[in-house]
Amino acid sequence: MAWNRKLLRVNLTAGTCTSEPLNMQWADEYLGSRGLASKYLVSEIDPKVDPLSPDNKMIMSTGPLTGTLASTGGRYTVVTKGPLTGAIACSNSGGFFGAEMKFAGWDMIIFEGRSPKPVYLYVENDKAELKDAAHLWGTSCWHTEEAIKHELQDPLVRVSSIGLAGENQVLFGCIVNDLHRAAGRSGVGAVMGSKNLKAVALRGTKGVAGVKDMKAFMKITAEKKKVLADNAVTGQGLPKFGTQVLMNVINEMGALPTRNHRDVQFEDAGKISAEAMHEKRPTDGKPQLVTNAACFGCTIACGRISEIDKGHFTVVNKPEYWGASGGLEYEAAWALGAANGVGDLEALQYANLLCNEQGMDPISFGATIGAVMELYEMGVLTREQIGIEAPFGSAAALARLAEMTARGEGFGKEIGQGSKRLCTKYGHPELSMTVKGQEFPAYDSRAIQGMGLTYATSNRGACHLRSYTVASEVLGIPVKTDPLTTDGKPELVKAFQDATAVFDAAGICVFTSFAWTLADVQPQIEAACEGDWSMDKLNAVGERIWNMERLFNNAAGLSRKDDDLPPRLKTEPAKTGPAKGLVNGLDKMLPEYYQIRGWTPEGVPTAETLARLGL
């Protein structure tokens, strides 16, 4: 049993912390983390609940491999109903917080209600208590983590917290742990803020007990780490260049959404790429990149640690930003850069630092700025309204609007509602590059067709991490498919969706899938967890998780009409690159996808499908 078999229920309204046995029947059906926490959520809340009301719940959860010797076994997820989307939200983070939860003896923490005053949860092994956080409210994630470690007199405590964005209920507020890892998407930080919960501080000294067959587990995890080390992508490419190496690849393929998806190639992509991060700056002779970094138990180490140019206009007289810190990763660099036509690498890192410091999802923030800049260039928004001139390409506007959004100042409050609400308010909902209210990540689906279906059907709104068909369509992992055709993509998307759900539920990083398939994960789960964990069973777990999430969304009021892309991607052909003249073929893919899923033409799982999956 790699589970601790125990969850902590925190009633913030009553101020109580109680221990409960983990539902092991559910663990057998949903494995852990994303799967198991979602099962608890859908069983305990009304799908139509207001996400920011006390009736919503927020669950922090680990998987059975979290905290173990399995490579990348440091992941945890935050599951709730998302305020940005109105859909189920599951945000996944690395760092060291997840493993600490296991070491303290817990599998998950369920937060319910709303505290009458700001508090933080402190867990030290079996002991759990809510502590006053009045002195932390109004401060950043960085300050909160440091202050909690100081007041607990324990530098080894692991902290997840919200910054000003979560407090202000920015709808893409995130939860930051270990300074620069984040449960980033869908606004889970706003839910935490709505509960007056500033932080969760964990200290565990128990290790992970009860691995089913420790000898077999040690052997198989060592074997699979060797697979990662020997693979050129996970052993060399990712540690050396990080995810950012995709900037030039995706631009070359004409799939880099630029200026709010007006264009598919960015003339300054090279200036904001992984290669640029390695180049010495003319100003101070140093490269932006300092080193790579790994989360708990990770043998890939794709993370980027960088140092901003101290002379850059964004950080003059701001020494708090001069030290080495997290970023830039590809998604953030794209959203803050190409999406807005900004080619100033240092400005991107400054905006990224603000996102980490104050807890904002850089993808949704950056993409919303893209919409603001388009509305500004159209004359719909003016300098007086925004507070600064905001044409595409303005690094000054990017930096200033990041500050305003995090702090809830002026027009920043409107940006904090995300692009869907903002574009709708100003009469141009068609300019919001979102699905289910969540902003697109860094792949234009006119040039990578499968990603259009991925985005449209993602249960948490537009997202690349629900089925990363880029692996196949661009990188040839596990097999190369043609990115410009819709043929075969419904099957591909379903396969990626179901497999990814298992990786997430296990508590490991989906980046292992560049070298591992589910067949590499299965024996690690089998050795760690009691019960029979065959491939067939794991495939069913993945499909069950996906359908459970879908059922929740349908009950929340979402339907086929929400499985759609903005008109720009379906009617405005790509202007340049290999996809020149193409739009996304979602309308061709979606009916076939529903059929393969065993859903009705309206996107509802059939009774037969539900029975097959035990739902």
Added chain:
Amino acid sequence: MKIVFKLYASLADYLPAERRGNIVELDVPAGATVGDLIARYRLPEKCAHLVLVNGHYIAPTDRGGKALSEGDELAIWPPIAGG
């Protein structure tokens, strides 16, 4: 004929000294193939992982027969990934 040759990530060191960042403009004989360029610049085969001509993927088995045309842009990466 002139083509644009781009080597990214750890392959940049294989570019000639006159490169601008990761890019160099080359004069190559008419009929030169992708495979010819990989050989001419001594790129280890396993390092020429992702090969694009004008953004289109060229499979390993097609590189020897893929003739370049005037103005083509050939871009090559070692094994990489992202997310």
